[in-house]
Amino acid sequence: MKIINCPLNGPRNISEFTYGGEFKPMPDPVRCSDAEWADYVFNTDNLAGVVREWWMHTPSSYWFLAERHTVSDEILRTFDPKELFTARVDFSAAKEIAG
Amino acid sequence: MPFNLLKYGLSSEYPVEVDLPPPRELKPSYDVVIIGAGGHGLATAYYLAKYHGITNIAVLEKSYLGGGNTARNTAVIRSNYLTSEGVRFYAESVRMFQGLSNEFDFNIMYSERGQLTLAHTDATVRSFRQRAEVNKHFGGRTEMIDRQQIRELVPSLNLDPGHLPVIAGLWHIDGATARHDAVAWGYAKQAAKRGVEIHQLTEVQDLIIENGAITAVKTNRGTIKCGCAVQAIAGHSSLLMAKAGIRSPIQTFPLQAMVTQPFKPFLDPLVSSSALHCYVQQTSRGEVVFGGGSDPYPLFNTRSTLDLKESLLAHAIEMFPFLANAKLMRQWAGITDMTPDYSPIMGLSPVKNYYLDAGWGTWGFKATPICGKTMAELVASGGKVPDLIKPFGLERFSTFQQVNEMGATAASH
Helix, strand or coil: CCEEEECCCEEEEHHHEEEEEECCCCCCCCCCCHHHHHHHHHCECCCCCEEEEEEEEHHHCEEEEEEEECCCCCEEEEECHHHCCCCCCCCCCCCCCCC | CHHHHHHHHHCCCCCCCCCCCCCCCCCCEEEEEEECCCHHHHHHHHHHHHHHCCCCEEEECCCCCCCCHHHHCCCEECCCCCCHHHHHHHHHHHHHHHCHHHHHCCCCCCECCCEEEEECCHHHHHHHHHHHHHHHHCCCCEEEECHHHHHHHCCCCCCCCCCCCCCEEEEECCCEECCHHHHHHHHHHHHHHCCCEEECCCCEEEEEEECCEEEEEEECCEEEEEEEEEECCCCCHHHHHHHCCCCECCEEEEEEEEEEEECCCCCCCEEEECCCCEEEEECCCCEEEEEEEECCCCCCCCCCCHHHHHHHHHHHHHHCHHHHHCCEEEEEEEEEEECCCCCCEEEECCCECEEEEECCCCCCHHHHHHHHHHHHHHHHCCCCCCHHHHHHCHHHHCCCCCCCCCCCCCCCC
16 A cells, blocks of 8 residues: 655555645736636646645645656655745735626 | 368468568658557558558557557447537547448457446436437437336346445447457558558657757657658657647546456446446456546556555446456556546647647547548648547637536546
8 A cells, every 4th residue: 555654644545645736836817818827727747757746635634745756656755835835925816807 | 162272271382461561661751750550640541541642651659559558448439428529529430430340351349239327326317318418419329228227238237336326327329349459450451551651669759840840750760851740649648749849738647447357248238337437348258347537646657556446346346246256367557648628639739730639538549530530631631620620629728618528438427
């Protein structure tokens, strides 16, 4: 059985985790173009190699980041997102669209 | 002709029919280079030669002919999808499959068994009604059936698995199976007969793009110039697209399947359940094939995960309890290019003269003939996208016009 080392709960069975997609910086939804937003929403790097991705420990709803090799399926590192998000991200407020 | 047979038996020289000419050197240039000698690539080459008279074609294959996902799928042919775009496309494919053995003069063992999909919830029943109507509209034979009819079709099926009793079924009479290797071989043989060159063990390492158009392909056997190129690979589509500088929404997941020891015939239709994420069929050799949903996270590795094996087998046994004693002979996985809307990516790319046939996730084998035919039309016309594949263009992801195909295997219903 495969084990993931959850930064909050310690080593747990992989069946307790949910994959959450590639880690990619989100553009400001108000300022970015439709094409940039579409690229962020749909496109992926989908690398065959070490990737950084979101995972969630399902029972505790705790989101964290993992570095995993997508060919050997080795999980090299797991860490709390606060390592990357050191400051609060403020997006400009979206205008209300009528209708 | 018993005398002829006797003469043939006593003769010391047997006329050996050569299916594929022996390997030769790559030419410096081709009109069309097709990357990937699986069903799709070979079919494209065949229809280019047959309908459009284009034969200066090289089909490049990094491994051996039909050795990728063409050999790894579970050989299901069906058109009972959900979207009108999808049903129209796959229904044409089913019609083409029906005539392939004759066309090849080679038996692809096409066997029309019918496919039964089980509904365990009211929501699924509603979506099945829609699928049945969309199918009928496009000339497919699909209808809703009740528990009694299901019992008659598949007496060995457990209609009350755990907490998920079967409520109704979607009976797709056109559902069929065929020998997947034979489909690739048939296309290869007929394409080669018309002058198409098939180069195995020839890996494309890079794409050479000048002024926004593809001009050559770099392989491990040297660089060859090309008028245009078609990408028809599976499992690594996004990596090859990246070589052309194309961003894609493809994510790569393993899709697992397994097969048991042979049994006496007990199961004629192909049976699948959307809620149990499992489909079961018995091959003409008597083995029982199980397939299921994609693995829970992306991976470029056919070893795939244990969790999915466990759940797949547990669900298969819920459907057919007596299989608990069956012995598994083989387990394998294919590396599938999943798209967010479960529809393929076909047509033009941002690179001129570089055509895409990618994102075939779990729905590639059943589309082989129609895919070859439409891609051949696209290539021969110099980039005029046939109506049938217009909805599947890569640009749909930037214009928010996805084709949400929830009738696909591994799509969550």
